[in-house]
Amino acid sequence: MRKELLQLLRCPSCRRDGSLSPQRMHIREDKLWEGSLRCSACGASYPLSEGIPDLIADPSPTVLNEREAYAKSKEEVAARIQALAPATKEIELRRIALMEHTGEQFQLTSELNLEGILPHVRPLPGMWLLELGAGSGWLTSRWAALGLSCVATDISKDLKLDLSPLIMKQRRVYFDRVLADMTDLPFAAGFDLVFVSASLHHAENLGASLCEAARVLKPGGRLVVINEPMHGLLRRSGKRFIDQAAEDNPGINEQSFNYFQWRRALRGASLSPVFLFPPYYAAMLQEQTGRSVSSTRLTKLARLIWRSPLKRLVYTRTGTAIIQLLLGMNVCLIAEKRTGIPR
Numbered sequence: 001m002r003k004e005l006l007q008l009l010r011c012p013s014c015r016r017d018g019s020l021s022p023q024r025m026h027i028r029e030d031k032l033w034e035g036s037l038r039c040s041a042c043g044a045s046y047p048l049s050e051g052i053p054d055l056i057a058d059p060s061p062t063v064l065n066e067r068e069a070y071a072k073s074k075e076e077v078a079a080r081i082q083a084l085a086p087a088t089k090e091i092e093l094r095r096i097a098l099m100e101h102t103g104e105q106f107q108l109t110s111e112l113n114l115e116g117i118l119p120h121v122r123p124l125p126g127m128w129l130l131e132l133g134a135g136s137g138w139l140t141s142r143w144a145a146l147g148l149s150c151v152a153t154d155i156s157k158d159l160k161l162d163l164s165p166l167i168m169k170q171r172r173v174y175f176d177r178v179l180a181d182m183t184d185l186p187f188a189a190g191f192d193l194v195f196v197s198a199s200l201h202h203a204e205n206l207g208a209s210l211c212e213a214a215r216v217l218k219p220g221g222r223l224v225v226i227n228e229p230m231h232g233l234l235r236r237s238g239k240r241f242i243d244q245a246a247e248d249n250p251g252i253n254e255q256s257f258n259y260f261q262w263r264r265a266l267r268g269a270s271l272s273p274v275f276l277f278p279p280y281y282a283a284m285l286q287e288q289t290g291r292s293v294s295s296t297r298l299t300k301l302a303r304l305i306w307r308s309p310l311k312r313l314v315y316t317r318t319g320t321a322i323i324q325l326l327l328g329m330n331v332c333l334i335a336e337k338r339t340g341i342p343r
Contacts, residue, residue, distance in 0.1 A: 001032040001051050005151065005176050008128070008190040012057035014042035017188035022048075052161055054179040055186035062204050062253050063155050063181055074158040094170065097136040097163035109280045110197060113226040113332055114142060116279020120334055121224055123148055127192040130216060132182040132209070133199025136163040141171045143195065150175035151191075153182070183208040187216040198227040202253050206261070210269035217337040223271055225333050226278075231256050232328030259324045262331060271335035275320050278332040 009020045016039065023045065025035035037053055038045045047054050056063060077096065081089045095101060099110075123129070125147025131140045134152035136159075144150045152175050154160045161177040168174055180186050183205055194213045203209040213223050257265075266273045285306040305311060313319040323329065 001048065001053060001176050001178075002149075003032060004149075005178075006037075008151075008188055009037070009053075009055070010186050010188050011039040011042060011044060012046070012055050012184065012186045013044040014039060016041040020046070050162070052157060052177045052179060054157075056155065056179055056181050056184075059155075060181070060183075060204065066202075066253065067156050067158070070156040070158040070160060077159065090166070093163060094166045096159065097166045098138050098170075099135070106198075109330070110139060110227055112280040112283050113278055113330070114139060114197070116282070117224060117226060117276065117332060117334070120274075120276065121193070121222065123193065128190060129193040129195055130185075130187065130191045131195045131197075132185075132213065133196060133202060134177075135160050135199075137161070137167050137175055137177065139195075139197050140164075140175045141167050141173050143193075144173035144175045145171060148193075151178060151187075152176070153178045153180040153185075155179065155181055183212060185212045185216050189216055189218060191216050192218060192221050193224060194221070195224045196226075196228070198229075200225065200228050201255050201257075203255070204253060206255070206257060207265040207268050210265050210271060214269040214271050214337050219337060219339050221337045223273075223333075223335040223337070225331055225335075228331035229256050230262065230324060230328040230331050231258055232324065232326045233258075234326045258328070259321065262333075266333075266335055270338045272338055273333045273335035274317065275324055276332045276334070277314050277320050277323070278330050281329060 006020060006022075007018050010017050011019050019039045019041045020037040021040060022032055023036045023038045025048075026033050028034075028051070031051055032048060033051050035048050036045050037048055037055075044057065046057070059067070077093075081092050084092065099107060123143065123146055127148045129140075129143050129148045129150045131137070131143075131150065131152050134140050134154055137150075137152035140150050140152040152161065152164065154177075157179060161179065164175070164177055178186070182199070182203055194217055196213070200206060200209055210223070217223065263273070305314070314323065324331075
């Protein structure tokens, strides 16, 4: 962990900004590596191992269940690759870290949505970015490659943050890692950007998570969200995806929200959102993804609209809102922090 990150940390117990300091610390390559962080205000202490501080002071039952599920998955992976040669083990773990085991579509969707939203965000080198539910940090590394100072958070180290060194090694970048609960973030208001990809549907409370995201942003900072499932009035695929995920991954919290729930939660967090038409869907309708579009009535209608002058209406705020309300699709938005939010 970089020493510079200390100024952005907040004690999870007493919520005092900048009060954590290293204790009995082992330094590795100029990074805080092993030891603990102690609060000068309340005396609470938090372990730091392999460069990752655990700043979840009082894990909720949901967090404990999910940590147990990921620990079990790690044991299963370890048993499966036990007999492999060390180099082959690393290749397999890197495959998991890069999310290649999830299938080509999730990879493609994530990368196209991220690439498509970057021109709207216009990130600058030196900006501080916090990613919530980052997993291994496979997308955090994309931002770090642009010269941003990045912090990847997750509730689990197992098969998540502990795989980050493989990402950093391959992509030749660095980002900090912190064990944190997105409904109670251990950070001060010092980030230019908060980024979330396919993680808010795991949150115990969407509104609380968005309020925390807003709190840790600087005035005028922005929340960037991609790949979150949303269900619409006519198209319920977001809800079906969540139901299937909950069945496939027992112990992991899964939720799907509609357009109105997202708007209400964002408004409650004093965030001013702009919903964008997901770049992945645009590429798919333009037949630029290498994947065929299904032949349902809705997709046939979508292709007709895309080939007509009505296409430009899709990119208006009203057009995107209507599509999200009716069809859902994945959430792709940028929300700016309004002034006057309690810190």
